[in-house]
Amino acid sequence: MAHPLELAEPNVIDEELIRNCITTVEEISIAEDKKKEMKTETELHDIKAVSFSFQNILRIDNLNGLFSLVKLQLDNNIIEKIENIGHLVNLEWLDLSFNNIQTIQGLETLTKLTDLSLFNNRIEELKNLKTLQNLNCLSVGNNLIRDVVHAITYLRPFRNLKMLNMAGNPCHKDPEYHMRIVAHLRDIVYVDYRLVDPDKVQAAREQYQEDLFEILEEEKKQAEDEKKAEEQQHWHDTLSEANLSGVDTLLKVMLDEDPEQGKLHHLSFWLEIIDEIQHEFKGMSKDFIDGTLNANKAKYAEKGRFVDALRSSRQKSDGDSIALVGKFDLKKKKLMRQLEDLREDETIKKLRELQDLNTELNDDLLELGLRQMEADDQIISDFERRYGDLVNAFVEAAQNGFFAKVRDLENAFHTRAVTMATDELEHFAAGQLEDVTDEAQIFLGDKDIVFASLNASHDAHLGIIDGLEDQIVTKERKTYNTLVAEARAESHARDRKRITEIATVTARNNKEIVELIQSEQEGWNR
Known part of the structure; x- marks a missing residue:
């Protein structure tokens, strides 16, 4: 599980630390002179990637101005709460693994996220992720998630999710853990870093056929309701634009x-x-x-x-x-x-x-x-x-x-x-x-x-x-x-x-x- 609280004085994020931790979006090696130039000359609003790994950070703060940030690494720290990153709306890659986080929060505005790691924390439940529909890879292994049914029900609407890691959670001990995931998450390709076997997917869907039928019917009804709501909103907008609001009602x-x-x-x-x-x-x-x-x-x-x-x-x-x-x-x-x-x-x-x-x-x-x-x-x-x-x-x-x-x-x-x-x-x-x-x-x-x-x-x-x-x-x-x-x-x-x-x-x-x-x-x- 998450490592114990460090005894050393927690590090505070400031401009000096930010500049020292500037890195590249792709993991490529660059010459020392180029690296130095990048860390000293780059404007804060132009920084694309920062790695605060192993910095003994307790609180996420002082990231104002990093509007262009695409990649943020905060792994291997002592962070207890996800906060003060909602303005980083261009983030695509966020690593918060190996911290002391108990609740998923503060990510609602990061709709461009494709890769999110919360590995090795103290999380008990998946929540507050519904706006992150572009997620391609989610790692929540080594946490305290007990209910695999709730987890897969929550993740089913994430149609872009291809890679999921939940190994090391209490729910991983469920004998039907893997079968439930591949049966219900229709677009999943990798589970716990292993390629999903198409034959096992077919077998799993046959095993949970009745459950899936009910889910599909419910999703169909939900889609119809959403379509109806969209049509009503469109009609409302049409009347409003024509200065006819209230006429029909x-x-x-x-x-x-x-x-x-x-x-x-x-x-x-x-x-x-x-x-x-x-x-x-x-x-x-x-x-x-x-x-x-x-x-x-x-x-x-x-x-x-x-x-x-x-x-x-x-x-x-x-x-x-x-x-x-x-x-x-x-x-x-x-x-x-x-x-x-x-x-x-x-x-x-x-x-x-x-x-x-x-x-x-x-x-x-x-x-x-x-x-x-x-x-x-x-x-x-x-x-x-x-x-x-x-x-x-x-x-x-x-x-x-x-x-x-x-x-x-x-x-x-x-x-x-x-x-x-x-x-x-x-x-x-x-x-x-x-x-x-x-x-x-x-x-x-x-x-x-x-x-x-x-x-x-x-x-x-x-x-x-x-x-x-x-x-x-x-x-x-x-x-x-x-x-x-x-x-x-x-x-x-x-x-x-x-x-x-x-x-x-x-x-x-x-x-x-x-x-x-x-x-x-x-x-x-x-």
């Missing part, structure tokens, strides 16, 4: 959040008319959702045209700007080649001409920038108008279409409920109702309470309808306004950046020209 929310439902269930007809309104609402909401999703295609198309128009316009403007700068640079290079052959006065004259050209370049670039600003503004304004029409169409369909119809449905439902309640109260008063519970008798015995409950229910329903309508309309307009505002803000930021770039380029050109003129004048004076 509006009636359910109306009923679930209705404080009068408990009382109104005492009315004999209540469930019947609820079934009817649910049927009508289902068709109504489906029509609105389908229509909106179809109409949203025009929104996506409009956004695409807007982005393409901006890109095309800016590409042309950028191309013209690059051409102007290139033309100036050619003239500058040509003049530079001629300077040695010119007299001093001619040189200064040419340089001043170049200075004038640089001023023209500045003006021309600013003019192009101004035109692009105007083009951006026009493109954004056109988009604002066209997309705004689509937003208004959606709001119209929501307010005067769907929500108006839902209110009409609710009003008709309420009117019918009041009429049927009136009849039922008359029959109750005449003693013509059968199988009336004590609670129902109390409720139906007070006509005012019945109608007050119906009215309160109706008001609650209308309030929920109004709330969702306001939420959807507000979000639609806010999203639209934000979209346009962000487009204008991006355009303005781009314009400011372009003006700064122009000033930088022309100022640099002017500085070079002025320095050349000064140099010529100084030479002339000498």
Whole structure:
């Protein structure tokens, strides 16, 4: 089992120790000078592999900044807890063997791990590994794991697991240890460092045929449930993206959040008319959702045209700007080649001409920038108008279409409920109702309470309808306004950046020209 606690003072991980323990991902020998350079020159965030083997480390700490770490060896220490490595999300190889670890924890974020060794510790149970679905090799031998059935049940979903070592655990003494593993872990290739015999796999699966059948059925059901959940989440995301969240469940929310439902269930007809309104609402909401999703295609198309128009316009403007700068640079290079052959006065004259050209370049670039600003503004304004029409169409369909119809449905439902309640109260008063519970008798015995409950229910329903309508309309307009505002803000930021770039380029050109003129004048004076 794990070695006894060392008497020497535990080592603390610091930058000096980290650098001394830098190694390579692959176990290859490198020259001493290269090794020294690697340990002294490598930036912490660029380190790929570290080996802290036999360092008498008690606590894992101070590994911040090692974001590129792929391989980490912490074997043969006195570590008691896995901690402070959750940020090392690029780890593929982790060795924590020969320590004093009792619980598997702190590894949930290390989803790239393919090789994990917890050999020779004090672990009693496999847990907190479910996110590590890329595990290819797992070594948990020489621990305190007693239940092989729990272990293989836990590891069965790990479809990439090819190598497993659990030798040296109490469960290893189970006479069916090996047969259980090869039967239940369908993708396993090596068990306890030995290649799995295909014949033994077949025999093991036949031996545990009934168990495997139950497991497969359970996994099938789980897969179906997961698929259904994924489809529901996809549908939820689709509605959310289309600003239709809550539309399909509006009636359910109306009923679930209705404080009068408990009382109104005492009315004999209540469930019947609820079934009817649910049927009508289902068709109504489906029509609105389908229509909106179809109409949203025009929104996506409009956004695409807007982005393409901006890109095309800016590409042309950028191309013209690059051409102007290139033309100036050619003239500058040509003049530079001629300077040695010119007299001093001619040189200064040419340089001043170049200075004038640089001023023209500045003006021309600013003019192009101004035109692009105007083009951006026009493109954004056109988009604002066209997309705004689509937003208004959606709001119209929501307010005067769907929500108006839902209110009409609710009003008709309420009117019918009041009429049927009136009849039922008359029959109750005449003693013509059968199988009336004590609670129902109390409720139906007070006509005012019945109608007050119906009215309160109706008001609650209308309030929920109004709330969702306001939420959807507000979000639609806010999203639209934000979209346009962000487009204008991006355009303005781009314009400011372009003006700064122009000033930088022309100022640099002017500085070079002025320095050349000064140099010529100084030479002339000498």
